[in-house]
Structures are given as structure tokens and as C-alpha cells.
Amino acid sequence: MSTTQSSKPSNPGHAFMRALRQDHVGLSRVMREIDTQAHRLTEDPEGARAILVDAFRYLLRYHHAYHHPREDRLFAHIRARDDELEQTLQKLSHEHESGEQETERLADDLTHASSEDLAGEYGAALVNRINDYLRHTRTHMRHEETVFYSRAERVLTDEDWLAITADDGPDDPITDIRTMRASYPALARSLDDPTSHLGLNRPERSSSNELRLQVLALTDLYGGLMYEAIDLTRTNFRRLKSARGPVSLVRAAGTIYADNLRFAGQCVTRPSRWAVNTGAGLIVGWLKPYMNDQQDRTGEQFGGE
Numbered sequence: 466m467s468t469t470q471s472s473k474p475s476n477p478g479h480a481f482m483r484a485l486r487q488d489h490v491g492l493s494r495v496m497r498e499i500d501t502q503a504h505r506l507t508e509d510p511e512g513a514r515a516i517l518v519d520a521f522r523y524l525l526r527y528h529h530a531y532h533h534p535r536e537d538r539l540f541a542h543i544r545a546r547d548d549e550l551e552q553t554l555q556k557l558s559h560e561h562e563s564g565e566q567e568t569e570r571l572a573d574d575l576t577h578a579s580s581e582d583l584a585g586e587y588g589a590a591l592v593n594r595i596n597d598y599l600r601h602t603r604t605h606m607r608h609e610e611t612v613f614y615s616r617a618e619r620v621l622t623d624e625d626w627l628a629i630t631a632d633d634g635p636d637d638p639i640t641d642i643r644t645m646r647a648s649y650p651a652l653a654r655s656l657d658d659p660t661s662h663l664g665l666n667r668p669e670r671s672s673s674n675e676l677r678l679q680v681l682a683l684t685d686l687y688g689g690l691m692y693e694a695i696d697l698t699r700t701n702f703r704r705l706k707s708a709r710g711p712v713s714l715v716r717a718a719g720t721i722y723a724d725n726l727r728f729a730g731q732c733v734t735r736p737s738r739w740a741v742n743t744g745a746g747l748i749v750g751w752l753k754p755y756m757n758d759q760q761d762r763t764g765e766q767f768g769g770e
């Protein structure tokens with residue numbers, strides 16, 4: 466997170482956690498793309514392979530190389546403050562290692578398989594492995610965010626945060642479309658499709674670039690809600706299936722009702738928040754050229770004096 470290195474924030478813990486959560490936004494976006502391409506793999510092996518290989522390389526080069534080590538440092542300091550979490554935090558760190566190994570295997574298998582293999586039984590088996598990988602990664606992320614991200618901000622001290630943020634690295638390249646195009650061209654093209662079709666992929670003007678970013682944010686928002694709805698449906702089905710009598714059925718129904726109500730609230734609040742952020746972002750983007758011109762004229766005036 467290079468921004469935290471260049472200018473030390475007054476609250477390094479808050480900035481660090483915000484960056485970790487933003488990393489998860491980018492990770493979720495790439496996982497949705499992996500999900501989409503996995504369903505295409507046996508029908509369009511070459512087209513889907515190029516995007517999938519780029520996606521797994523991105524995960525290896527950023528999330529496994531920088532994001533997970535940051536989390537491991539965070540977990541180590543939480544363990545020191547709350548030893549009851551020792552076993553669970555060790556499990557999460559182990560999942561980082563096993564996830565990296567499976568990411569490497571998937572990237573290698575995709576790279577070296579022939580088109581004929583990918584279109585046949587080997588490709589179908591690979592798709593199943595990718596789906597398992599996505600399911601485990603999403604569960605892992607939810608566990609981190611719902612339990613340990615919130616716990617970190619409560620139990621860690623300023624001294625902890627200084628140690629955690631001392632050895633940092635670059636920002637997520639997914640925030641810069643030019644970097645993505647240079648390093649992961651197939652993935653970048655696919656991720657940028659929503660704005661390309663709307664003619665918003667030319668960043669020369671700050672206002673149109675801001676609109677492009679907001680459209681990407683909207684597609685990410687609804688994509689995330691869609692996958693959460695799918696996961697919730699599966700969970701609800703498992704709860705009903707596991708009910709063994711009237712009492713357990715009533716309990717399952719109550720839990721399902723509460724979770725569905727909570728999700729319905731998210732479906733209302735998240736788009737509303739996006740609309741507010743979009744309005745503010747577009748106004749700033751529209752005003753920025755005029756603000757820059759005004760600053761240049763002011764600089765010339767004082768420079769001339």
C-alpha cells in the first residue's frame with residue numbers, strides 16, 4: 466500500500482483496515498470473473514483460458530504476495546492480544562498457504578493443457594476444482610471480515626499498528642486499469658467490458674473517467690449482491706434440509722427470516738450508498754478541470770509577483 470508509505474496517515478490502523486477491505490473488493494471482482502470464465506472453459510477453451518490464467522497470475526502476484534502477508538501480520542498481533550483465537554487464526558494462515566498452492570496448480574494446469582483437454586473431461590474436472598477454490602476463498606474472506614477484521618480494530622494498540630504497517634508493499638493493481646492492461650491484458654479487457662460497451666473506457670477527461678469508475682463500482686455492487694443471494698439460497702436450503710422435527714424447523718425458519726431480512730436491507734442500502742457516492746464523484750470529476758485551471762492561474766499570478 467504505497468499510499469501509506471508516501472504520507473503517514475494520522476490513524477494507520479484505520480487506513481490499513483480500509484485498504485484490506487478494498488483488497489477484498491478487488492478480489493471479489495476477480496473471483497466473479499473467474500466464475501464466469503470457468504463456465505465458458507469447455508465451450509471456448511482458448512478464450513476462457515487466457516482470462517483465467519491472467520486472473521490466477523494476478524492473485525499470485527498481488528494477493529498471495531502482498532495482501533495475505535499483511536493479513537498474517539495482523540493475525541499474529543491479534544493472537545498476542547487474544548490467545549483464545551490462536552487455533553482459528555492459525556487455520557486462516559494455513560488457508561493462505563494452501564490457497565496459494567492451489568492457485569499455482571490451477572494456473573499451471575490451465576497453461577499446459579491442450580485445447581482438446583480443456584474441452585473434454587479434463588476441462589470439466591478443472592472447472593470443478595475452480596468452483597471448489599472459489600467457494601473456499603469466499604468462505605475464508607467472510608470469516609476474516611465478520612470476525613477478525615472487526616476484532617483487530619478493537620484490541621490492537623497504536624504500537625501494534627506501527628509494527629503491522631512498517632513493512633508494506635504496493636497498492637492493488639486492479640485500481641489502475643493501465644497497470645492491469647500492461648500486466649494482465651486479457652483479464653483487464655474482460656473486467657473493463659461494462660464501460661467499454663458504454664464508451665466510458667477513455668480516461669482523457671476526468672469527468673468521463675469518473676463515470677467509468679462509477680459504472681465499474683455499480684457492476685461490482687450488483688455482481689456481489691447476486692453471488693450473496695446465491696450463497697444465501699444454498700444456505701437456506703441446507704438449513705431446511707437439516708431440520709429433523711417441528712422445533713428445529715421453526716428455528717431454521719427464524720434464522721432464514723432474519724438472514725433474508727438482513728440481506729434485503731443490504732439490497733436497499735448498498736445501491737443508495739452507491740448513488741450518493743456517484744453524485745459526489747461526478748461533481749468532483751466535473752469540477753476538477755476548472756479547479757486545476759484556477760490553481761494554475763493563481764500560481765502564475767503569485768509567481769509573476
